[in-house]
Amino acid sequence: MTQDLLAATTAAVRVAGARMLARYSPEARQPGLTELLAGLHENDAAVVDVLRPALAEIRPEARWLDDEHGSGPLPAGEWWLVDPVGGNVNAVHGMPDWNIGVSLVRDGRPVLGVLFFPVLDEMFTACEGGGAYLDGERLRVSAKTSLDGALAGTGQAQPGHDAALFERIAASFAAMSEAALYVRISVPVSHQLAQVAAGRMDLHWQFDNVRSHTAGVLLVQEAGGTVTDLDGGPWDLAGQGYLAAAPGVHAAALKVLGA
Template sequence: MSQELLAVTVAAVRHAGARMLTRYSTESRHPGLPEVLAHLRANDAAVVDTLRPALTKARPSAGWLNDEHGSGPLATGEWWLIDPVGGNVNAVHGMPDWNIGVSLVRDGRPVLAVVYFPVHDEMFTATEGGGAFLDGVRLRVSVKASLDGALAGTGQAQPGQDPDLVKRMGSAFEAMTNSALYVRVSVPVTHQLAQVAAGRMDLHWQFDNVRAHAAGVLLVQEAGGVVTDLDGTAWELTSESYLAAAPGVHAAALSVLTV
């Protein structure tokens, strides 16, 4: 993957982040769901309107998807997968944990990822075979070798989950709480995956894999982490679930999650 394309993508994402910061306020308060939904849609639109012209110009033959909850296979070729505002619900309520995530997927595998935390001005990047970086500094996952010292996390990819899936999520949280040092349940998922790549967290799991997670998955993989389905096979874009972890805790975490 060319450094020129990475640089163009970073510039576009940074521009989108600057636009979102003009919309973001720690004082943001909304009286109810209609107002929240309206601001969610407006934030997404502002970011897509900024990203799409630049990324389409950079890769005019690539398809475009900015459905952050989309899942399943893609047609062959290249696709831009956009999570316009990961953690948008946090941004709308004036909290700082939100990001802008972009990945380029080629024939079903991510080959480029850019995840930007505008509030903290942290730019995470990765290219297939080229490593993962935070503001230009190479990332490495943690060297933890035991769950008893591990920081773990999971999240809700979308509202309205199937009741059986919610029960499974609750059971997994209970099991991991009894094994790991700390378990975080939060969104956005890409925030947690970026923290795993940076070695700040040790593992993250999802029972509902969506395509927009591809950027975070590539960050973890290129930082030396292990990403598999919960049956232990290699992660794919079409996987229904996954575990992304430092190598030293992956097997133990997989055992906890598959009991």
């Protein structure tokens, strides 16, 4: 049943990706904020128009959320958590690093995740207890055991953070830059989480825990990564922040972030 559910979800996401890819142009340039915001809205709407009816047919009992910046606990039951265009701000500027993300959460626990990168034609999938895959090939996180060779990342998931959080982000970047080989700050967050799952990056941390990250978190977990809150406790959908890392660098990264 899980594999049938994953196959149907993946097919729906691929159709939505094709719809968005037809809208995307590497030549896109935004003259101002008004046009940029309109482009973001139109892209999201185009993907939702495909995914909402498709996912409702696949799992009619599951409720729907496409608030990409939403956080906090969910009522019991099943929920489709959808990020229509992760990295939408990149897409409207003609950059290729954007994706479509879907996860199915059951009683606060992710059981299925799909991230599709249409420009690269890369499909990342994960099911609880079933492993993580890229185009059908099993994923494993990095085997690194030292931060001095690690590729790390973070990102601003929500707009409008207060000054204190921006200062914390800046301080953590400085601290991790001293400890790791390279640190990037970029969006979409789900892109970085997929790279951690694939072993292309070694760790990613967030000071906010947005529900639209759930597919990426499940990918890392199912690829053998360690995902905890920033105190080292278990990751929770309603938590405040997290570290997703290869097991060999997780403890050292947690220490750096807590310094």
